[in-house]
Amino acid sequence: MLPLKEKDKPLVQKLLSAGCCARCVLRFCCVGVQAAYRQTYQDTVKELQAFISDAENGKSKDSAAPEPAEENNKSHDAAENDKSHDAAVPEPTEDPPSKRMKLDHGATGDQSEADAAAEPVGPQAESRVCVVCLGVLQEFCDRTHATKIAEAVKAENYEFDTMVLSVSLPAQLCVREHSCWLHVKKEVREKSMALDKDDVILVKEAFKWTVQGLVAKELGGVAVVTRSVFEVGVEFTHPETDADCHFLAGACPDCFKPTKNKQSVFTRMAVVKALEKISDNKFLKHYPCPPTRPASSCSTQDAQCLHLSVFVAGRYNKFCRSLPQTPWVIDGERRMESSVEELIAAPILSAFRADGFNFSSSGREDVDVRTLGNGRPFAMELLNPHRSRLNRAEMRQLQETINKSSDKIRVRDLQIVSREAMGRMKEGEEEKTKSYTALIWTQKAIQREDITFIDDIKDLTVDQKTPLRVLHRRALAVRQRVIHSMNTRFLDPHHFYLGLKTQAGTYIKEFVHGDFGRTKPNLCELLKTDTDILELDVESVDVDWPPAIPE
Numbered sequence: 001m002l003p004l005k006e007k008d009k010p011l012v013q014k015l016l017s018a019g020c021c022a023r024c025v026l027r028f029c030c031v032g033v034q035a036a037y038r039q040t041y042q043d044t045v046k047e048l049q050a051f052i053s054d055a056e057n058g059k060s061k062d063s064a065a066p067e068p069a070e071e072n073n074k075s076h077d078a079a080e081n082d083k084s085h086d087a088a089v090p091e092p093t094e095d096p097p098s099k100r101m102k103l104d105h106g107a108t109g110d111q112s113e114a115d116a117a118a119e120p121v122g123p124q125a126e127s128r129v130c131v132v133c134l135g136v137l138q139e140f141c142d143r144t145h146a147t148k149i150a151e152a153v154k155a156e157n158y159e160f161d162t163m164v165l166s167v168s169l170p171a172q173l174c175v176r177e178h179s180c181w182l183h184v185k186k187e188v189r190e191k192s193m194a195l196d197k198d199d200v201i202l203v204k205e206a207f208k209w210t211v212q213g214l215v216a217k218e219l220g221g222v223a224v225v226t227r228s229v230f231e232v233g234v235e236f237t238h239p240e241t242d243a244d245c246h247f248l249a250g251a252c253p254d255c256f257k258p259t260k261n262k263q264s265v266f267t268r269m270a271v272v273k274a275l276e277k278i279s280d281n282k283f284l285k286h287y288p289c290p291p292t293r294p295a296s297s298c299s300t301q302d303a304q305c306l307h308l309s310v311f312v313a314g315r316y317n318k319f320c321r322s323l324p325q326t327p328w329v330i331d332g333e334r335r336m337e338s339s340v341e342e343l344i345a346a347p348i349l350s351a352f353r354a355d356g357f358n359f360s361s362s363g364r365e366d367v368d369v370r371t372l373g374n375g376r377p378f379a380m381e382l383l384n385p386h387r388s389r390l391n392r393a394e395m396r397q398l399q400e401t402i403n404k405s406s407d408k409i410r411v412r413d414l415q416i417v418s419r420e421a422m423g424r425m426k427e428g429e430e431e432k433t434k435s436y437t438a439l440i441w442t443q444k445a446i447q448r449e450d451i452t453f454i455d456d457i458k459d460l461t462v463d464q465k466t467p468l469r470v471l472h473r474r475a476l477a478v479r480q481r482v483i484h485s486m487n488t489r490f491l492d493p494h495h496f497y498l499g500l501k502t503q504a505g506t507y508i509k510e511f512v513h514g515d516f517g518r519t520k521p522n523l524c525e526l527l528k529t530d531t532d533i534l535e536l537d538v539e540s541v542d543v544d545w546p547p548a549i550p551e
């Protein structure tokens, strides 16, 4: 039985006459009992009709079981938790207490005959599209639609054990809801009853109450919860009534500012804002009350699934002097066939079945620079991963796959990390030290003892103007960097190895050749001859993240 009371009858009749569907009637009667929405639409229609004809026959028995005291009516239930955000409907273990209208005790159904005449409330009413929900609560709340949603989810083959159902409704539903509310409010006021618009159950709540249990069942009992990393979105559109919102732009122009990435200015947010501002009189002047009957129902696309990003981190070595860190494209043309990030990402993307990725690292090396030692920390955000949990053994296996796929790079410490942990990589990056080995050429012939003085130089501060080679993408500035220590290894009269321990961000090449005097002091000045750098290796990046994983 529907949890309606005798005194709800005039309202029920008025709503049916206005062209509301059976479930919208329950919503406007503030019925918060979820089970009432879950029974079949036909049963609800029949019960409402029986309820009304009781009234017409002058009987006065409540359709509901004995009800709680009026004081309990304000106890708020699940519907209250989700006024602003789609994806946050709790799945209660039992139905919340019914919310009822705060009706005047003296009210009876004695005015019902006058209202019932407006529109037929017979069997034909069932087949008509609801003027408020545009069919959402009529045609899309059954097992067939739930199965359709579940099939769309299954087809994507995600790995998940909880999900959140989010519902997107056309913005004009708010306009129609407002119109219907004004229509009902008018009558309610005549009868000196109190009814707050906030007490009306939202369309998306009612939709979720009816459908999410069915979807969960179809998906083998997955928990539909308020917060989950996995979201299933159902979107309804109704082009026939899109123009419903347009009058609001004239009435509240400041609510509708064009934004770059939205197709229409009539977003749900903007419409809600405008409806809060507009006076009842102004609204009624521009919009029919109750709303007009649409010819067709809403339509809906396949449910859209989205899994929150997963983050993977590790360290990489680069053994090749012709491999850029990221794809190297000049004037739309690709310069190198591969890159560090692509070599690492390909096996990871396929293991997590992700749609895409964002790659970041602790600094970066030039295309001709190797990264040796423990490697360079990196992290990847995997977008919309269809698989999100790999255990330690599987991560080790994935690391093996990456390392076998190419001899140009190698990965270690590969692990899943949190979004927050990723920030650790960039934290204090500037203060970290990096170690390098450079192969140096000197124009003047040198002897072993000519270069040993370099080993004694400590904490040398250098001023570096933005190097010419990066000036096209970085602002001109002078940066101070510290070279903590250096060591030399003589090779022959024109070559030696120079080891450097420097503050992160030091331009090593420029320190060696001087960059036409843009870096001072530089190695040419120190050795009083032209010098150049032939090879450069990064020996270590002293960032203690991500944590090492024992082999």
Ligand code: ZN
Residues within 6 Å of the ligand: 020, 021, 022, 023, 024, 130, 131, 132, 133, 134, 135, 136, 137, 138
């Ligand atoms: Zn409806």
